[in-house]
Amino acid sequence: xxxxxxxxxxxxxxxxxxxxxxxxxxxxxxxxxxxxxxxxxxxxxxxxxxxxxxxxxxxxxxxxxxxxxxxxxxxxxxxxxxxxxxxxxxxxxxxxxxxxxxxxxxxxxxxxxxxxxxxxxxxxxxxxxxxxxxxxxxxxxxxxxxxxxxxxxxxxxxxxxxxxxxxxxxxxxxxxxxxxxxxxxxxxxxxxxxxxxxxxxxxxxxxxxxxxxxxxxxxxxxxxxxxxxxxxxxxxxxxxxxxxxxxxxxxxxxxxxxxxxxxxxxxx
Amino acid sequence: xxxxxxxxxxxxxxxxxxxxxxxxxxxxxxxxxxxxxxxxxxxxxxxxxxxxxxxxxxxxxxxxxxxxxxxxxxxxxxxxxxxxxxxxxxxxxxxxxxxxxxxxxxxxxxxxxxxxxxxxxxxxxxxxxxxxxxxxxxxxxxxxxxxxxxxxxxxxxxxxxxxxxxxxxxxxxxxxxxxxxxxxxxxxxxxxxxxxxxxxxxxxxxxxxxxxxxxxxxxxxxxxxxxxxxxxxxxxxxxxxxxxxxxxxxxxxxxxxxxxxxxxxxxxxxxxxxxxxxxxxxxxxxxxxxxxxxxxxxxxxxxxxxxxxxxxx
Numbered sequence: 342x343x344x345x346x347x348x349x350x351x352x353x354x355x356x357x358x359x360x361x362x363x364x365x366x367x368x369x370x371x372x373x374x375x376x377x378x379x380x381x382x383x384x385x386x387x388x389x390x391x392x393x394x395x396x397x398x399x400x401x402x403x404x405x406x407x408x409x410x411x412x413x414x415x416x417x418x419x420x421x422x423x424x425x426x427x428x429x430x431x432x433x434x435x436x437x438x439x440x441x442x443x444x445x446x447x448x449x450x451x452x453x454x455x456x457x458x459x460x461x462x463x464x465x466x467x468x469x470x471x472x473x474x475x476x477x478x479x480x481x482x483x484x485x486x487x488x489x490x491x492x493x494x495x496x497x498x499x500x501x502x503x504x505x506x507x508x509x510x511x512x513x514x515x516x517x518x519x520x521x522x523x524x525x526x527x528x529x530x531x532x533x534x535x536x537x538x539x540x541x542x543x544x545x546x547x548x549x550x551x552x553x554x555x556x557x558x559x560x561x562x563x564x565x566x567x568x569x570x571x572x573x574x575x576x577x578x579x580x581x582x583x584x585x586x587x588x589x590x591x592x593x594x595x596x597x598x599x600x601x602x603x604x605x606x607x608x609x
Numbered sequence: 610x611x612x613x614x615x616x617x618x619x620x621x622x623x624x625x626x627x628x629x630x631x632x633x634x635x636x637x638x639x640x641x642x643x644x645x646x647x648x649x650x651x652x653x654x655x656x657x658x659x660x661x662x663x664x665x666x667x668x669x670x671x672x673x674x675x676x677x678x679x680x681x682x683x684x685x686x687x688x689x690x691x692x693x694x695x696x697x698x699x700x701x702x703x704x705x706x707x708x709x710x711x712x713x714x715x716x717x718x719x720x721x722x723x724x725x726x727x728x729x730x731x732x733x734x735x736x737x738x739x740x741x742x743x744x745x746x747x748x749x750x751x752x753x754x755x756x757x758x759x760x761x762x763x764x765x766x767x768x769x770x771x772x773x774x775x776x777x778x779x780x781x782x783x784x785x786x787x788x789x790x791x792x793x794x795x796x797x798x799x800x801x802x803x804x805x806x807x808x809x810x811x812x813x814x815x816x817x818x819x820x821x822x823x824x825x826x827x828x829x830x831x832x833x834x835x836x837x838x839x840x841x842x843x844x845x846x847x848x849x850x851x852x853x854x855x856x857x858x859x860x861x862x863x864x865x866x867x868x869x870x871x872x873x874x875x876x877x878x879x880x881x882x883x884x885x886x887x888x889x890x891x892x893x894x895x896x897x898x899x900x901x902x903x904x905x906x907x908x909x910x911x912x913x914x915x916x917x918x919x920x921x922x
Binding site: 346347351352354355358359361363365369372380381382383384422423424429430434436442448449453454455456460461464468479486514516517537540541544545546547551560567568576577580583584587591592 | 620623624626627628630631634638641642644645646648649650652653654655656657659660662663713714716717719720721723724733735736737738739740742743744745746747748749750751752753754755757759760761763764802805806855859860862863864865866869870878879882883886892895896899902903906
């Protein structure tokens with residue numbers, strides 16, 4: 342039997358499923374206020390605000406935080422440049438090897454992270470490259486390209502070729518068309534792609550453990566705390582920070598690309 | 610007034626470059642692609658080549674130094690009982706996680722595709738996107754809190770008078786353990802949770818393409834709900850399910866953080882790679898281990914392609 346209204350069972354299953362996806366994260370917030378620092382006792386014996394102060398005062402958190410921000414920022418810039426270039430090439434023309442290139446862009450996130458990580462690790466070992474900030478960035482930028490590419494290529498498809506031709510007809514050269522016509526239309530998609538890339542890089546841990554050597558990004562710091570916990574609520578405070586730094590860009594990216602249908606020339 | 614010329618006089622270098630690129634579209638294309646291809650080609654493919662190269666080296670058992678000579682010895686080591694164990698365990702876990710994800714994802718995807726409208730549709734979309742993108746480690750950590758022996762699951766089970774049930778589940782041989790956070794079952798639950806959104810999205814996309822008229826036709830022809838599901842919805846949605854399974858399978862196959870934090874110390878492929886390259890310093894064997902998921906995924910992708918999964922992505 343088929344009707345236009347969902348059966349009660351389906352509704353309950355769907356909503357339970359969504360709650361299953363969201364409720365666990367709330368616990369991270371709760372445990373940041375607990376007075377119990379040696380175990381994950383539930384319900385918390387008492388609530389306190391002191392862990393935020395303690396986290397702020399801990400010297401071992403700041404360097405990883407700064408390193409993570411630095412890596413994410415540079416990787417994002419590299420990914421935006423490379424992702425935009427390749428999406429411009431892929432969206433306009435058909436050429437030999439196009440399919441292969443799209444596979445090549447996708448591969449770094451389609452294959453498990455441990456492969457990308459181990460591959461980079463092998464390359465560093467073969468070529469005797471010492472670990473540095475740049476080895477981390479190398480890995481991050483590689484899998485961030487596809488994020489920017491996906492956003493940019495979708496927008497390119499919606500921008501009508503007509504407005505670019507109109508711009509040339511009115512006497513603009515390629516650079517002026519790029520600056521005054523293409524970029525304003527592409528901007529929000531690039532911003533959204535960049536934000537997602539930043540979020541992905543900021544919180545990446547699998548590839549990073551292979552490319553960081555002795556350096557510690559914030560996720561690696563967190564991983565160490567998870568394996569050998571010290572002050573557990575402090576880890577929760579850091580987890581909240583990591584969560585917010587990834588959550589806010591994702592939300593922004595969603596709102597930036599949601600109204601994509603209103604791109605100039607898209608009405609045709 | 611004189612007629613303006615049809616072709617504007619050029620106003621400098623920028624104009625001349627634009628014109629040259631316009632006349633040579635191939636050169637323009639090459640210019641656009643040069644940097645990205647150089648990056649992906651050198652950094653990524655170069656690294657994969659290095660990985661393959663390392664996997665054909667071997668390690669000297671006495672000195673622990675990598676011998677840079679071609680050999681298949683390292684690959685042969687993969688077939689030792691303990692290493693085969695790791696591979697089988699990982700494959701089994703990936704298959705179970707994929708299956709569970711498909712079952713749990715279906716109602717969410719179906720509801721979002723078929724019944725959610727307007728605000729609800731946006732809510733469902735965000736409701737799946739946010740957990741997909743939000744911090745991986747934070748999500749794993751949340752489950753460590755939940756599954757801990759003194760954590761919320763035990764508290765809730767005891768509060769509901771189900772403590773004996775939890776104990777019975779934990780006493781099961783093979784999947785149980787001291788607490789959920791140190792049992793294979795815990796590992797399984799967390800895998801399912803973390804990769805679930807990757808299954809929902811492609812599934813929803815393919816379900817959205819099932820025409821409502823077909824469901825009506827099935828109902829008109831007297832099919833029951835179950836029959837409609839088996840003979841109409843499932844075959845049409847299958848490419849989406851397979852597309853989703855590529856993610857859940859591949860991601861479980863390579864993950865090494867989750868089994869390290871939640872579960873027994875039993876090793877998975879990812880963990881083996883990580884430990885071999887790190888503390889053990891055996892890069893050749895680590896590389897050979899990393900080749901295993903590549904081969905499995907290549908086989909998987911070939912089958913998926915045959916079944917039309919790529920049209921659903």
